[in-house]
Amino acid sequence: MKFAICQELFENWEWERQCRFIAEVGYQGIEVAPFTLAPRITDVSPERRRTLRRQAADHGLQIIGLHWLLAKTSGLHLTSSARASRQATADYLVELGRACADLGGDILVFGSPAQRSLEPGVSRAEGMDRAAEVLKGCLPALADRGVKFCLEPLTPKETNFINTCGDAVELIDRVGSGNLWLHQDVKAMLTEREAIPDLIARYAPRVGHFHANDGNLLGPGMGPTDFAPIFRALLDARYDGWVSVEVFDYSPGCEKIARESLANMRAALSRAM
Numbered sequence: 001m002k003f004a005i006c007q008e009l010f011e012n013w014e015w016e017r018q019c020r021f022i023a024e025v026g027y028q029g030i031e032v033a034p035f036t037l038a039p040r041i042t043d044v045s046p047e048r049r050r051t052l053r054r055q056a057a058d059h060g061l062q063i064i065g066l067h068w069l070l071a072k073t074s075g076l077h078l079t080s081s082a083r084a085s086r087q088a089t090a091d092y093l094v095e096l097g098r099a100c101a102d103l104g105g106d107i108l109v110f111g112s113p114a115q116r117s118l119e120p121g122v123s124r125a126e127g128m129d130r131a132a133e134v135l136k137g138c139l140p141a142l143a144d145r146g147v148k149f150c151l152e153p154l155t156p157k158e159t160n161f162i163n164t165c166g167d168a169v170e171l172i173d174r175v176g177s178g179n180l181w182l183h184q185d186v187k188a189m190l191t192e193r194e195a196i197p198d199l200i201a202r203y204a205p206r207v208g209h210f211h212a213n214d215g216n217l218l219g220p221g222m223g224p225t226d227f228a229p230i231f232r233a234l235l236d237a238r239y240d241g242w243v244s245v246e247v248f249d250y251s252p253g254c255e256k257i258a259r260e261s262l263a264n265m266r267a268a269l270s271r272a273m
Contacts (some may be wrong), residue, residue, distance in 0.1 A: 001231070001239075001269060003028060004029030004064050004245070005027050005031065005258055006033065006244055007032055007033065009254045013254075019058070023061050027245075027258075029244065030062070031063075032065070032103065034066055034069065034099070039073075062104060064105050064106075065107025065209070067108075067111060067152075069093065070112035071112055073115070076088055077089060079119070079122065079126075081122065090137035093134070094141040107150060108150065111154060113154050113159035114159075117161055136177070143179045148179045148181050153189075154188050155188050156191065181206060184209075185211040186212055197232065198233075200234060207241070212261070213248070219258075220268070221267070222257070222260055227265065228268045228272045235272060
């Protein structure tokens with residue numbers, strides 16, 4: 001099992017320092033939030049992308065992909081009633097895919113709750129239609145660059161659109177693309193009716209990426225969730241992708257969170273085997 005960490009936790013650190021510390025702790029991959037690099041991914045030059053990739057590789061790290069894709073942007077929205085906004089969103093997702101490939105990654109994780117929530121008066125069916133339109137508009141270009149797009153269900157506290165694994169798979173099936181996958185996130189799955197190991201087993205063939213965190217918004221093992229059954233389910237499902245730490249409460253400090261998260265995951269994996 002390969003462990004990565006989402007680097008917005010270290011947003012105020014210089015990139016090379018991030019890479020050095022993440023590698024020293026023992027992670028193998030780094031997952032990038034584009035807003036930590038520039039206001040728009042198109043502001044990150046080809047030369048800068050090559051430098052970021054090289055510096056990560058110099059520390060034995062792979063940049064695995066991008067998440068928080070539309071965070072801190074304006075005019076972009078997956079289910080907007082404005083066709084121009086939806087087209088701009090599809091175009092920008094293509095640019096994110098190009099950057100992802102340039103950085104050496106092959107995963108785009110679509111969370112971005114504020115940029116997908118349904119506007120007042122928009123039905124779920126209309127949202128699905130609009131989201132499918134946007135995805136169909138960008139997925140062929142992503143496939144050309146070898147990048148897979150992963151839809152992330154989020155909690156009802158965060159968004160009113162795509163709250164369950166079932167919701168995401170419904171949209172995936174509607175789009176019908178081979179490089180559109182389900183993303184599973186522990187915090188989000190804790191709000192579903194089924195237990196997390198059951199959700200992992202049910203959707204195993206559809207999962208392209210996995211985020212480890214806890215219901216208290218800290219890292220894996222830093223809250224009440226027992227990760228041994230989760231890792232056992234991933235092993236039983238023969239999941240061979242990345243398990244990436246994503247946290248939302250930074251108060252214990254980035255270094256403590258990174259170290260404890262990896263140690264807790266390794267301990268849980270040992271108990272699961």
